[in-house]
Amino acid sequence: MSANPFDGYSNDKEKQDEGTLNNDESILLSTKELLSKATPSLEFCKVSVEETVDRLNTSSNTGLASAEEASHRRKEYGPNEISVEDDESLWKKFLSNFIEDRLILLLIGSALVSAIMGNLDDAVSITLAIIIVVSVGFVQEYRSEKSLEALNKLVPAECHLIRGSQEAHVLASVLVPGDLVCFRIGDRIPADLRITEAFDLSIDESNLTGENEPVHKVTSAINKETFSYNTTGIIPLSDRTNIAYMGTLVKEGHGKGIVVGTSTNTSFGAVFEMMSSIEKPKTPLQLAMDKLGKDLSLFSFIVIGFICLIGIIQGRSWLEMFQISVSLAVAAIPEGLPIIVTVTLALGVLRMAKRKAIVRRLPSVETLGSVNVICSDKTGTLTSNHMTVCKIWCLGSMTNKFNVLDLQKTKGVNFKNYLTDDVRATLNVSNICNNASFSVEHSKYLGNPTDVALLEQLSKFGLEDNRPNVKKVHEIPFNSKRKFMATEVFEQDGTHVLYVKGAFEKILSYSNTFLNEKGKTEKLTEAQKANITECADSLASEGLRTLAFAKLQLKGTEPVAKLTEDMVTDLTFTGLIGMSDPPRPTVKPAMEQLLQGGVHIIMITGDSESTAVNIARQIGIPVIDPKLSVLNGEKLDEMSDEQLANVIDHVSVFARATPEHKLNIVRALRQRGEVVAMTGDGVNDAPALKLADIGVSMGKMGTDVAKEASDMVLTDDDFSTILTAIEEGKGIFNNIQNFLTFQLSTSIAALSLVALSTLFKLPNPLNAMQILWINILMDGPPAQSLGVEPVDHEVMKKPPRRRTDKILTKQVLRRLLGTAACIIIGTIYVFVKEMAEDGKVTPRDTTMTFTCFVFFDMFNALACRHSTKSIFEVGFLTNKMFNAAVGLSLLGQMCAIYIPFFQSVFKTERLSLGDLLFLLVISSSVFIIDELRKYRDKKNAQNDPSYYSIV
């Protein structure tokens, strides 16, 4: 659906098996050539960092010198955006509609035949009708295109830029060659970069190369000789290991790079241009509508063929039969159906965007109404991921869990007095083992929120950022699987130290000594370890995220050759820090509503059990018995998939979960046939977001990786927006059912009317032009306006729709057949009555029949605004577009019977006021009968609490 340059195609989405095309392989094959195009990354991967800096006249520390320089370059290279121009002109598109539709061609043919036979009147009217039919279709198609285009602009890409030694968070479109960009785990690369700094960096390039394994990236230049075997002399993309490509995702570590190529000068730009020419696969609903359309066409063709045959056997005029048949075909075949569905979906999605939920893949709209399990991660989704350090605890100076340094309660206290050696050391580890950085522009720290919180509290103790005074040589970056981070540095005096911070169980299991309040290292006894664990648990059960800090004196004056995880052992524990991250205020009420609607909610978090349970209770996720309702990562590891599937019903909190656990949980749920929504913000959520039926990510604070993997982005980061989205999703579905009821009943009525009159040897009650006009009502504005009916909030009371439920349910079919029957009987009655008066068919008779049908249709549309509620409950004024569409249609009908020119086109006559009133009374029957049905259903369902809509 998207033409967003930063929205790559996913190539491993399991949910694509639902009938949508997965033609990635062919895309990749055909893009191979494009990718070997010589982009700047090819030139720069062969040269050193220094030379890159030189050639682009920039700096690998401070970036481009000034904003003037940048704007100068921007003039030369243009903005870093990829847009696809549609070069076909509107006129061409409009004209092509006349030739592409075979039925329209037939109509044109019949107009020509009429003209040749000297029947100029007919020829003119048919031509006019054709122009109107095509124009209405064209306007709708154009609207659908425009609204789809608007969808693509909803999620702009951002990046972390250093320019003139100032750091800032900016839109990716401002980048120019020479700019210095920082990126870390979870980010999307904003342009083609020559990497200048890399810490354990690996990047997922699958959307460019199709290779699923992330590529390890380095800073050193590529040696030309190594690739001499390649006849073209072009180094393959996957071998340019010092280049970070635009649109790829950082899977591990962090680094910096200099922009070498922007917009179309990147490899992604080349692929994108090609990709945008490929049509997006249709959604299951659209496919179902296409199929329905085809089935109906076949059916109508058979009926029309039959009518035509009988008519000719009866000796009616060839030309008249031909015209009637073709117009009937135009009318009865709901060619407008798929397009109305698309417009309804697209408009619905735009409406959702206004309510802060951006749908990235159209099919999710259909799934929203069926969600019955929501898995949510905690940090950043249920909480705001804005951490504040609350408590510090060190073994030496505080000894037990009742004695904790509380940074919040003791206001007005001078914390400098509490700087015992172990507290100081803990703060120092939290400072050095940290990747957040200060942005002057935003006057705050940017980076991982945990890291940011740790730096923010230093000033309370009168401490400054000590990182400029040490030399960092290696790092093991934090990730959710590892759950710790380690930094190897040389202090100013040359001491060689490893600083470590992370989940307290981890750090504690790697420690065998601790630092006491005097700064002496002591052996850590089992009892003391138990004491630390108890204290960490006590902090966590207050809902605090609890980290442990430790260090290790390293030997030697040279950096270790390679810093690996197994070197993180025999650590000296320094202390614990607890940070608060309170739940978002809107989460609790949203949870209540979801639970009421029968949705099962599961929290899956990387945080500890106690923290998770505390937060779960705060937001109203039921944790009745922690033994049954809470599972942690270790226990999960011991379980088979089957065991997991068996217990999952009772579990509401999963703690210490790794990304794989999150994935397994979602998989287990889906295997049980549940429709799962997963919400998340972090890199650790991405795989599960992808697998879930609907992945929902946070737009403001969420990582690019999570957004990329998700189907829907919440731009306000507010969990309760999911409710809105589900509501809209259900509403859209109802609207589609409603206009289907309207369209199909009209279509069946028109078809049957002509068929019956032919069968009973009556003259045709409607002529070709009249049928075409009815077609415009049926396929055009009135039908479309039913698609924008505002959502009824009560839709949330309805239980989730089953995945397998059809759109045309028995109830819908029964309803539309009933309506059609009513219209047919009413119209035939009027026709026969008029005809009986003088014994032959006069223009007055057809005018009465024609107007009767149109009035019927308008009342039918009114009845179709809601499937179960009376229009008096829904309100006559709640859908403005509907009133406008119906008003216009009626005005059109009046023109058709009162204005001489149109009278000659439609072969009509003026009717008296009495006639109109008579027709209104007859045609309102369809509306009254439907109101009675609604009343009866409501009465019958009075005792059913979930009753909202039986359709």
Ligand SMILES: Nc1ncnc2c1ncn2[C@@H]1O[C@H](COP(=O)(O)OP(=O)(O)OP(=O)(O)O)[C@@H](O)[C@H]1O
């Ligand atoms: N920057 C960091 N450095 C070191 N350790 C960290 C860092 N951030 C988090 N941790 C530790 O790792 C644990 C797991 O973090 P992880 O990112 O997997 O999940 P989370 O963010 O706590 O929760 P959720 O999955 O709900 O978003 C945290 O509870 C914390 O103890």
Ligand SMILES: [Ca+2]
């Ligand atoms: Ca998270």
